[in-house]
Amino acid sequence: MSKLFAYSGSEDFCPGGSIYPSSKDSSLFLSLPHHVDVYFPPRKRSRITAPFVFGGEGVESKANVSIEVLPDECLFEIFRRLPGGKERSACAGVSKKWLMLLSNISCHELKSGDEVASKEVEDMEIESDGYLSRSLEGKKATDLRLAAISVGTASRGGLGKLVIRGNNHASKVTDLGLRAVARGCQSLRALSLWNLSSIGDEGLCEIASVSHQLEKLDLCRCPAISDKAVIAIARNCPKLTDITIESCAKIGNESLRAIGQCCPKLKSIVIKDCPLVGDQGIASLLSLNTCALNKVKLQALNISDVSLAVIGHYGKSVTDLVLSDLKNVSEKGFWVMGNGHGLQKLKSFTISSCNGVTDMGLESVGKGSPNLKHFCLRKCSFLSDSGLVSFAKAARSLENLQLEECHRITQFGFFGVLLNCSTSLKALSLVSCLGIKDMSSESPIPSSSGSSLRSLTIRNCHGFGNKNLASLGKLCPQLQHVDFSGLVGIDDCGFLAWLQNCQSGLVKLNISGCVNLTDKAVSSIIEHHGWTLELLNLDGCRKITDASLVSIANNCPLLSDLDISKCSIMDSGIAALAHAKQLSLQIFSVSGCSLVSDKSLENLIKLGETLMGLNIQHCNSISSSTVDLLVEQLWRCDILS
Numbered sequence: 001m002s003k004l005f006a007y008s009g010s011e012d013f014c015p016g017g018s019i020y021p022s023s024k025d026s027s028l029f030l031s032l033p034h035h036v037d038v039y040f041p042p043r044k045r046s047r048i049t050a051p052f053v054f055g056g057e058g059v060e061s062k063a064n065v066s067i068e069v070l071p072d073e074c075l076f077e078i079f080r081r082l083p084g085g086k087e088r089s090a091c092a093g094v095s096k097k098w099l100m101l102l103s104n105i106s107c108h109e110l111k112s113g114d115e116v117a118s119k120e121v122e123d124m125e126i127e128s129d130g131y132l133s134r135s136l137e138g139k140k141a142t143d144l145r146l147a148a149i150s151v152g153t154a155s156r157g158g159l160g161k162l163v164i165r166g167n168n169h170a171s172k173v174t175d176l177g178l179r180a181v182a183r184g185c186q187s188l189r190a191l192s193l194w195n196l197s198s199i200g201d202e203g204l205c206e207i208a209s210v211s212h213q214l215e216k217l218d219l220c221r222c223p224a225i226s227d228k229a230v231i232a233i234a235r236n237c238p239k240l241t242d243i244t245i246e247s248c249a250k251i252g253n254e255s256l257r258a259i260g261q262c263c264p265k266l267k268s269i270v271i272k273d274c275p276l277v278g279d280q281g282i283a284s285l286l287s288l289n290t291c292a293l294n295k296v297k298l299q300a301l302n303i304s305d306v307s308l309a310v311i312g313h314y315g316k317s318v319t320d321l322v323l324s325d326l327k328n329v330s331e332k333g334f335w336v337m338g339n340g341h342g343l344q345k346l347k348s349f350t351i352s353s354c355n356g357v358t359d360m361g362l363e364s365v366g367k368g369s370p371n372l373k374h375f376c377l378r379k380c381s382f383l384s385d386s387g388l389v390s391f392a393k394a395a396r397s398l399e400n401l402q403l404e405e406c407h408r409i410t411q412f413g414f415f416g417v418l419l420n421c422s423t424s425l426k427a428l429s430l431v432s433c434l435g436i437k438d439m440s441s442e443s444p445i446p447s448s449s450g451s452s453l454r455s456l457t458i459r460n461c462h463g464f465g466n467k468n469l470a471s472l473g474k475l476c477p478q479l480q481h482v483d484f485s486g487l488v489g490i491d492d493c494g495f496l497a498w499l500q501n502c503q504s505g506l507v508k509l510n511i512s513g514c515v516n517l518t519d520k521a522v523s524s525i526i527e528h529h530g531w532t533l534e535l536l537n538l539d540g541c542r543k544i545t546d547a548s549l550v551s552i553a554n555n556c557p558l559l560s561d562l563d564i565s566k567c568s569i570m571d572s573g574i575a576a577l578a579h580a581k582q583l584s585l586q587i588f589s590v591s592g593c594s595l596v597s598d599k600s601l602e603n604l605i606k607l608g609e610t611l612m613g614l615n616i617q618h619c620n621s622i623s624s625s626t627v628d629l630l631v632e633q634l635w636r637c638d639i640l641s
Contacts, residue, residue, distance in 0.1 A: 131160020131189060136173075141166045141196075143177035150184030159185035165194040178203025186210045192218035193225075204229035208236040216242040219251070226250035227258075234258040241292075244270040252276025253284065260288030268295035279306040286314040294345075297322040305333030305356075312340025312368065319345050324352040334361030338368035347371055352378035359387025366394030376402040385413030392420040402429040410435045411468055418451065418475045427455035427481075430464075438465030438489065451476050454504075460486035466494025473501030483510040485537070491516035499524055505532030512539035512563070522548040530555035539565040539589070546573030553580035560585060565615070566592040571599045578603035589615035591640070597621035601629060608634035615640040 134149050136142075141164050149159060162181060166173055173196055181188070182203075188211040193199060199222055207214070208229070214237040219225060230251055234240070240263045245251055251274050259266065266289055271277055282303055286293070287310065294317050298307070308329055311321070321343075323329075333356055337343070346369045351357055357380040366372070372395050377383065383406055392398065398421055403409060414430060430436065436458075453476045458464055464487050479502060484490070495517060506529040511517060522544060525533070533556050538544050544567040552559065553576045562585055564573075574596060577583060588611055590596050596619050608614065608630070616622055616630070617640050627641045 131187070133161035133163075133190075134159060135163040135165075137163075137165040138167060139172075142172040143174055143180070146173065146177035147180040150180045159188055161190040162188060163192040163194075164196060165192075166196045166198075172198075174198050175200055175203030175206070179206045182206040182210050187213055189213050190216040192216075192220075193222055194218075194220040196222050197224060200224040201226055201229040201232075205232045208232035212237060213239060215239050218242075218244040219248055220244070220246040221248070223247075223249050227252060227254040230255035231258040234262040238262060239265055241265050242268045244272075245274060246270070246272040248274055250276065253278060253281030256281035257284040257288070260285040263289065265292055267292050269293065270297040270299075271301060272297070272299040273301075275302060277301050277303070279303050279310075282307040283310045286310050291317060294318055295320040297324070298326065299324040301326065302328060304328045305330055305336065308333035308337040309340060311342070312337030313342045315342045315346070317345060318343065320348045321346060322350040322352075323354055324350070326354050326356070329354060329356040331356055331358040331361045334358070335364045338364030338366070341368060343369045345371060348374040350376040350378075351380060352376075354380060355382055358382050359384055359390065362387045363390040363394055366391040369395065371397055373397055374400040376404075377406055378402075378404040380406050381408065384408045385410055385416060388413045389416035389420060392417045395421075396424065398424055400427040401425065402431075403433055404429075404431040405433065407434045409433050411437055411439055411464075415439075415471070415475065418453070423452060425451075425453055427457075428453060429457040430459070430461055431457065432460045434461070434463065436461040436468075437463040439467040439471055451478060454478060455481040457483040458487060459483055462486070462488055465489040466491065466497070469494040470497035473498040477501050477503040480504050480506060481508045482506060483508075484514060485510050486513040487511075488513070488515055490514060492518055492521045495521045496524055499528060502528070505529050507532055508535040509533065510535070510537040511541065512537045514541055516543070517541050518543040519545055519547045523551050526551040526555045530559075532558065534558050535561040537561075537563040538567055539563045539591075541567055544568060546570055546576065549573035550576045553577050553583055557582035557584075559583060561587040563587075563589040564593065565589050568595065569593045570595040571597055571603075574600040574603045574607075578606040584610045586611060587613045590619060591615045591617040592619070594618075594620050598623055598626045601626050604630060605633050608637050611637045613638045613640075617641060 136145055146164075149162075159181070162185070164173055178199060179202075183206075188207065191207065191211075191214065201224075204225060205228065209232070214233065217233060217237075217240060219230075225248055227250065230245070231254060234255070235258060240259075243259065243263075243266065245255070253276065256271075256277065259269070269285070271282075278301075282298070282301075283306070286296075293315075296311070296315070296318055299322070301307075303326060305328075308323075311318070315321070338361070349365070349369065349372060357377070362383060375391075375395065375398060385408075388403075388409060392401075401417060401421070409430075414436065417425070417428065456472075456476060456479055466489070469490055495511075495514075499521075506525070509525065509529075511521075522538065522541075525536075526548075530552070536552070536556075536559060538548070544564065546569060548567075549564070549569065550573070552562070562577075569590060574590070577585070585607060588607060596616075598621070600622075604614070604616075611634065614630070614634065614637050616627070622641075627639075631639055631641075
């Protein structure tokens with residue numbers, strides 16, 4: 001074959017002489033085009049351009065000759081010499097074999113100008129702080145797709161962010177796919193692996209050996225990955241800043257020690273539900289890395305008071321701390337942590353489902369965290385009013401306090417916080433605290449005109465009633481964002497008493513589920529605060545009728561979000577809103593309003609001129625044909641039907 005292509009006319013094709021017995025037959029060969037191997041007489045058009053083998057006896061066609069007969073070593077050498085990324089991508093689409101061969105060629109093995117181009121793209125992306133990202137989920141997460149991503153992005157500087165979310169029961173991603181990513185995406189800076197039981201240490205170690213720019217690592221439910229892989233990542237990726245390890249049964253203390261030793265730029269770490277992680281790992285992590293680490297989240301771990309003591313002593317750079325579902329920590333741990341004097345920079349602290357939180361421990365935390373601004377307590381069943389008030393007195397910088405399902409907290413603790421944090425507290429949230437009862441008339445609450453509280457949430461606290469609400473108005477006259485959802489114990493009387501003391505204009509008001517409020521309360525809201533109101537949620541207030549909508553239409557020029565789901569609204573109320581001159585709603589919900597019918601079609605279309613979202617679910621009087629017309633007319637609006 002090489003003889004054929006080398007033929008210049010001065011020598012025979014075959015060393016044995018001419019392939020034709022007479023010179024007359026030899027005239028069939030004329031000047032050959034560059035894309036045709038052999039010329040045939042014009043009596044029959046050639047339809048085959050496959051190579052031919054010439055011998056001493058004649059011409060023989062071999063139709064099945066293919067480059068596939070070459071061994072992998074030869075194909076590898078050919079592929080690595082392709083001129084550019086487009087050519088390699090084209091070859092990768094030929095067969096799975098070629099794709100896998102191409103995906104196993106690392107960047108430094110390429111013999112083309114793409115080496116320089118790839119480097120330039122990488123430098124450009126680093127300077128602009130942007131990079132290519134890919135996400136594979138479910139059935140789309142396979143080794144073949146990873147190989148294709150590796151080949152396709154290699155010429156553009158390589159992949160910067162990769163997210164793989166598989167299914168443990170039918171995962172098609174293995175170490176082979178990660179090895180392909182490692183070879184083609186050496187500039188990888190963010191890697192997230194979820195629900196991948198088929199991935200082990202080998203693939204992650206391969207990435208660790210080449211992806212030295214890695215900054216973020218997220219491992220979730222990867223039971224086959226062990227300390228070996230995490231240690232390799234820590235030792236080879238010194239630029240790591242964010243690490244999340246969740247539900248990885250083989251990752252333990254040795255990994256945390258390596259992270260503490262080898263990742264000086266680490267800023268955030270999340271460790272959740274890893275049974276092999278204990279006090280030794282937490283101690284190693286915090287004692288070896290005290291300079292940059294500022295966000296720590298520990299959840300569902302087998303750690304004790306020792307870890308809390310270490311945090312209190314070595315957490316000098318920690319600004320954000322989350323402790324959740326720690327069954328083995330006690331009052332002593334929180335007391336020691338607060339007295340360790342290491343949490344001077346702590347600004348945000350969340351404690352959830354930790355029975356070790358008691359009055360004494362919480363007071364100690366308040367004293368040991370002088371710069372604490374955001375504090376959240378969830379499901380801490382042993383905390384009482386005394387501890388909460390003591391904490392409020394100690395945490396003088398507190399701006400945001402959230403309490404959820406803390407059932408020993410009563411109305412006395414709630415009002416005690418308001419009285420003791422009046423100068424700094426800006427937001428207070430009470431959610432599902434069943435210990436809250438209505439204030440008795442014999443216990444008056446002094447007014448506090450200097451209160452700085454701007455945002456208040458009291459949600460699903462069924463014991464909170466009219467007397468509490470009236471007292472609240474005196475303590476918090478500057479409220480702007482209010483959420484009273486689910487307060488079934490209040491009615492118009494208590495609500496109007498609270499409203500009379502609101503001096504600042506309300507901006508957001510959520511009274512969904514307050515089933516005893518009527519049009520009288522809503523009209524009073526609109527009268528006093530209609531010109532500042534931007535959000536109003538009346539979901540489930542069944543006593544609200546069209547009269548409230550008429551008031552809203554005439555007095556709320558800034559209102560952009562209105563929810564009247566499951567209210568007693570009819571078509572006339574929708575018409576009032578549609579004909580309002582100053583109203584410009586963006587979000588509107590009438591879900592469950594069975595009295596709104598097809599007659600509101602034109603008015604809904606008119607409202608839709610400014611709407612971005614419309615919810616008409618469970619409106620049984622609106623037909624499917626009307627819904628279709630709304631979808632057609634309001635094509636810029638997201639419609640839930």
